[in-house]
Amino acid sequence: MSEEYVRHSNGNVGQVDGMRSPRYAGFPTFARLPRREDVPDFDIAVLGVPFDAGVTYRPGARFGPSAIRAASRLLRPYNPAQDVSPFEVAQVVDAGDVVANPFDITEGLEAISAAATELIGPGRPLVALGGDHTISLPLLRALHTAYGPIALVHFDAHLDTWDTYFGAPCTHGTPFRRASEEGLVAKGHSAHVGIRGSLYDRRDLLDDAELGFTCIHARDLDSIGVAGAVERIKARVGDLPVHVSIDIDVLDPAFAPGTGTPEAGGLTSRELLAILRGLGDLRLVSADIVEVAPAYDHAEVTAVAAAHLAYDLISLLAVRT
Numbered sequence: 345m346s347e348e349y350v351r352h353s354n355g356n357v358g359q360v361d362g363m364r365s366p367r368y369a370g371f372p373t374f375a376r377l378p379r380r381e382d383v384p385d386f387d388i389a390v391l392g393v394p395f396d397a398g399v400t401y402r403p404g405a406r407f408g409p410s411a412i413r414a415a416s417r418l419l420r421p422y423n424p425a426q427d428v429s430p431f432e433v434a435q436v437v438d439a440g441d442v443v444a445n446p447f448d449i450t451e452g453l454e455a456i457s458a459a460a461t462e463l464i465g466p467g468r469p470l471v472a473l474g475g476d477h478t479i480s481l482p483l484l485r486a487l488h489t490a491y492g493p494i495a496l497v498h499f500d501a502h503l504d505t506w507d508t509y510f511g512a513p514c515t516h517g518t519p520f521r522r523a524s525e526e527g528l529v530a531k532g533h534s535a536h537v538g539i540r541g542s543l544y545d546r547r548d549l550l551d552d553a554e555l556g557f558t559c560i561h562a563r564d565l566d567s568i569g570v571a572g573a574v575e576r577i578k579a580r581v582g583d584l585p586v587h588v589s590i591d592i593d594v595l596d597p598a599f600a601p602g603t604g605t606p607e608a609g610g611l612t613s614r615e616l617l618a619i620l621r622g623l624g625d626l627r628l629v630s631a632d633i634v635e636v637a638p639a640y641d642h643a644e645v646t647a648v649a650a651a652h653l654a655y656d657l658i659s660l661l662a663v664r665t
């Protein structure tokens with residue numbers, strides 16, 4: 345069977361045509377887009393990062409990339425919320441999965457960083473699909489090589505700036521402390537959005553602020569709303585290059601049950617999509633979506649949310665390529 349990709353007049357190769365081959369059939373690349381090796385060049389790569397050796401509670405995010413790809417089959421070519429056909433405007437490809445050692449975190453992170461370094465560059469954004477949140481550290485290392493310190497816009501129930509777990513420095517609860525220590529993120533220009541739930545100590549928030557982050561707590565949305573959150577994020581990052589990191593547990597467990605450390609009182613998927621769509625003026629250069637653990641999912645609820653978030657991120661990035 346030959347795959348019948350849509351060929352756009354600007355030369356870009358789009359999705360397998362859903363009118364000629366039903367969307368539930370065929371190879372499971374992200375959004376049924378071509379693989380990297382199927383086209384001569386690309387603008388935006390989608391990279392699977394099936395690594396979850398850094399989890400502190402429920403395991404299983406290593407199956408996130410394949411679940412998100414499966415849920416992304418439903419995505420259609422035109423995004424009305426942003427008035428853009430992202431796969432026409434930009435050549436978007438599926439770059440496959442990183443081969444990351446599940447038994448050696450240091451080696452696994454090096455492989456992730458090497459794969460990201462090879463795919464990113466000025467004018468060439470990356471969208472990574474995790475995997476647990478540990479993977480953001482090697483992504484930020486690769487981004488630092490390309491751009492220097494960048495602004496991090498981090499959507500999560502959790503701060504992920506804890507120090508160590510059982511003596512381990514690189515886990516899904518620690519990536520942004522390491523990133524701050526290594527100078528990968530621009531101090532004073534990064535924000536966590538959606539923070540909530542129990543902490544180990546009041547000190548966790550003070551440490552986080554000292555590391556250079558600010559918090560928009562989930563409960564703040566009750567008073568400032570989506571528009572207020574967008575304004576605060578924009579004021580924080582200014583014109584620096586921006587990496588958006590979305591831990592799917594930023595969504596309420598009602599919208600994302602399939603994750604490792606769920607916390608009550610989270611965002612709706614509509615709120616999160618609306619905040620993202622408000623970030624179009626920023627200098628977005630890359631994104632990750634992490635912590636989708638399909639074993640705890642139901643009816644693809646979480647994977648569908650992740651696929652749609654990836655679609656809107658790609659739509660934002662496509663107009664910048």
Ligand SMILES: N=C(N)NCCCC(=O)O
Nearest residue numbers: 400477502516517605635
């Ligand atoms: N990055 C995520 N999803 N969770 C971090 C939770 C760290 C903890 O178990 O305390």
Ligand SMILES: [Zn+2]
Nearest residue numbers: 501502591593
């Ligand atoms: Zn989290």
Ligand SMILES: [Zn+2]
Nearest residue numbers: 477500504591
């Ligand atoms: Zn996280």
